[in-house]
Amino acid sequence: MTALRALCILGPTGSGKTEAALCLAERLPVTVINFDSRQLYADFPVITAQPEAHEQAACPHRLYGFLPTAESMTAARFAELAREEIARCLAEKRVPVLVGGTGLYVRALERGLADIPPVPQEVRAWVLSRMDAEGPNALHADLAQSDPETASRLHPNDTQRIARALEVLLGTGRTLSEWIREQKSTEPGVMLRKIGVSATLGELEPRLNLRIGNMLERGALNELREAWLRTPDRSAPGYSGIGCAELLAHVLGETDLDEARRLWFRNTRAYAKRQLTWFAKEGGVRWVRNEGFSRLHELAEGWEGHP
Incomplete structure (x- = not known):
């Protein structure tokens, strides 16, 4: 079986990955495929920073906002869904571009999954x-x-x-x-050309703080309240994401909104730090900064998966 191929734009939260993908879409017939575990959830497009409607109108977007709050997503299931979308893109002579920040999903696509015995x-x-x-x-x-x-x-x-x-x-x-x-796979891994969006934690901090403020202005709190009316179960997997957990605590009367926002920023910053550590160890990444986005298409030239 021939291995599938895709471009992959990775990096920490708030670094500008969506912007990078849209810059690439200006030059190539791109289909964006999400690999952020939180942006899968249908109830939280604002809180999880899913691409907005005008951004999704620029090119096809897949695997965003389809998962119910009460359902979980495993790396194995994600890999299966992503492989289907990549194969579909290639059949349509489009360039599949994975965009996100869940490092384990990239690993599952490239290397397969660990053959873990069933747990009693x-x-x-x-x-x-x-x-x-x-x-x-x-x-x-x-x-x-x-x-x-x-x-x-x-x-x-x-x-x-x-x-x-x-x-x-x-x-x-x-x-x-x-x-x-010790991951193994029963089928060929996806061959990824990985492009990393580079940013320091110090650069990310003001962006993340501003983004949280924008999310609140765009109705993040009402988004959470409406989700709670549909799924009033705190253990539901969708609520475990950063932003959802902090706002839910406020909705349930456990903290005021200022404290919820403070914790949201603190936990987002900590998550970005963990992502920076993870991706620093990722092999084969070509790193670019925001000012280099206009040249992203050059990284796809000569790539075998390019139509």
């Missing part, structure tokens, strides 16, 4: 009972002791992934990060 149901039940009793922050602290590599890329409110990492450790005797390093 009683182990999973015990972890979930602890999650209900003690909350995600306590379990995240445990994970930081036993598997710091995995803990460093997970938000302390990400109940689904924290629970998964702990149940893998307890059920197999090995950390999730160890399994990931």
Whole structure:
């Protein structure tokens, strides 16, 4: 089976990846394919910074805003969906351009997934009972002791992934990060030409603060309230994302809006820092800064997947 090919624009949150993709679309027949785990959710287009309507009108956009709040997304399922979209793009003689910041999704596409043995149901039940009793922050602290590599890329409110990492450790005797390093695939990985949008944490901080203010002005709080009316379940996976968790605490009367915004910025900054660390270790990335976006099309020249 011939390996699929795609361009991939990666980088930390707030660095300008959507802008980069649209610059590329001015020169090439691009279809943008999302690989941000939070931008999959239908209820939170503003909070998760999904491309706005005028941006999505510039070229086809796939895998944005389709997942219900109550559903989770695994890296395996994402890889399957993304492969389908990439194959569709190539069949249409378009350039598939993955855009996002979830590093594990890139790894799943390139290398396949770890062949982790099934975890006994009683182990999973015990972890979930602890999650209900003690909350995600306590379990995240445990994970930081036993598997710091995995803990460093997970938000302390990400109940689904924290629970998964702990149940893998307890059920197999090995950390999730160890399994990931031994990833295998039964089909060829996607060949990616990776373009990284470069920005320092100091450069990102004012952008992130401004973006949160813009999100609130665009109705982020009402977006969360409406989602809660549809899915009044705090354990629903969609609420674990940064921004959603902090605004939900405000909607439920646990904090005022100023504190929710402060925590939203703090947690976004921490996430950007984790992304910078992750992508710094990513091999084969061609890094560009915002001022170099006009030349992005040059990185696609000679690429075998270019139609």
